[in-house]
Amino acid sequence: MNLTLKIWRQKNQSDKGGFKEYKVSDISKDMSFLEMLDVLNEQLSDKGEDPVHFDHDCREGICGMCSLHINGKPHGPLQTTTCQLHMRSFNDGETITIEPWRATAFPVMKDLVVDRSSFDRIIQAGGYVSVNTGGVPDANEIPIPKRIADEAFDAATCIGCGACVAACKNASAMLFTSAKISQLAMLPQGQVERKERAEKMIAQMDAEGFGACTNTGACSAECPKGISLTNIARMNREYFSAVVSSENV
C-alpha cells in the first residue's frame, strides 16, 4: 500500500514543532505500524535526514513504551498498543496523521517521544508494599479469594502506556493511578500502607499537573488492557476514607 504520513516533528523540548508530510510506498498490510515507521526512517536515513523519533521497546504489547496519537486516537483505530496495530487497519492511499501524546505532565522531548516519568513518580510516591526480609515465604501462604486475586490482577495488567491520559480531554491520569492503587489495595500485602498510599499517590498525581476526572470514560475505552472505570470509583473510596481516617493531619 502507498500512504501519506503527516507527522509531528519537533527538534527538542523548547522547539515549537509542526507537521511534516512524508510518502511511503510498497507497505505490506502485514507490517505493524512501527515497522511501517521503520521503513520511513530507513528512507530518511538514506537521504541523510533526521529519522522520526518514536518510543518502543518490546514490540509485543507488554511494556507500554510505544505511544502515538494516530488519526485522532491513542494507539490508532484499535484498542491495542501501537506495536500490535497492523497496516491492514488502514486503506491504500490513506493520509495518516501521527501526533505525540498531548499533556502538560508528558512534555514532548523530540518528535513523537514524550517524557512519561511523571507516571514513575506517582508509583514512587506510594505504589509499593513493604516486605519482610528473611526466608522465602511459602507460595499461597496467605489465602486470597480467587475473585479478589483476579480483580487485583486485572488492575495490575496496566502497562503504564499513558493512552488513558492521551485520550482524556482533561489529560487526567486517574485510570492509571487507580489501577496502581487498586492492585495493592485489594490484596492483604497492600494493607499496611493502604491509607498513606492513596493520599500520597493522588497528591503526586495532582502535583504532576494531570487534570481531574469528568467520568467521560474515554480512558477505559482506549486502554489497550481494558482497565475498568470501577478502579477509579475504588480509588475515590480509598482516598475519601483515607483522608478522613488517617493520622496525616
Add this chain to the structure above:
Amino acid sequence: MSWVTKTFNSTLGQKLLMALTGLFLILFLVVHLAGNLQLLLPDEGESFNIYAESMASNPLIRVVSIGNFAFILIHVIYSVVLTRSNKKARPVNYAVSKASTNSTWASRNMGILGTVILLFLIIHLRGFWYEFKFGELPTAVYDGVTYKNVFAIVSEAYSNIAYVIVYVVAMGFLGFHLSHGFASAFQTLGLNHVKYSPLIQKVGAGFAIIIPALFALIPIVMYIQTL
C-alpha cells in the same frame, strides 16, 4: 495547609464537592417540579399561589433555599476551577481527534452545558424569584386571605413566545447536563457496583429526559392556554 483545605484543593476533593452539590440540585429539581406542576391545575393559580406563600414563610424551607443558593454557587465556582485546571493539563490540542468514538458529547461539554444553565438561572431568578421577593406583585384573595399572585406574573411571562422558547431550550441543555451528570456523580462518590450501577445509569437516563420535559411542558401548556 490543614488536611481539610488540602483535600478540597485536590482534584478528587473538588470533584467530591461537584458531585454532592450536583446531587443536591437534582433533588431540588424534583421538589421544584412537584410545586410548579400546580401551575397547570385548572384553578386560576389558587393552589400555586397558596403553595408559593407557604414555601416562602416556612423557616425550614428558607434554610434549604439559602443552602440551595450556596450549593449552586459552590457547583459553579468549582466547575470553573476544575475546567481551568483541566484545560491547563492539555494546553496543546490534537490536530485530529476522534473523541466521539470513546465518549459522549455531553460528558465532554459539561462546562458549556453548565454555562447555558447558569445564564438561564439568572434570567429565571430575575423574572420570578426577584419579582416575588422584591417586586410589586398583584394580589389575589382566597377565603378572605390576601396572597401575592405569582401565578399572574408567571402566566404573563409565558404568554410571550420568546420567553417560552428560552425555557424550552434551556431545559434541553439541562437534560444533556443530567444525561451525564446523574450517573457521573455516583461514580465520583465511589458508588460503582455490579448490582447497582446499571440501575443508576437507567434511572439517570430516564431522569434526564422526564424531569426537563415536564419542566418544559409548563410554559408550553400555559402559552397554548393564552392563545
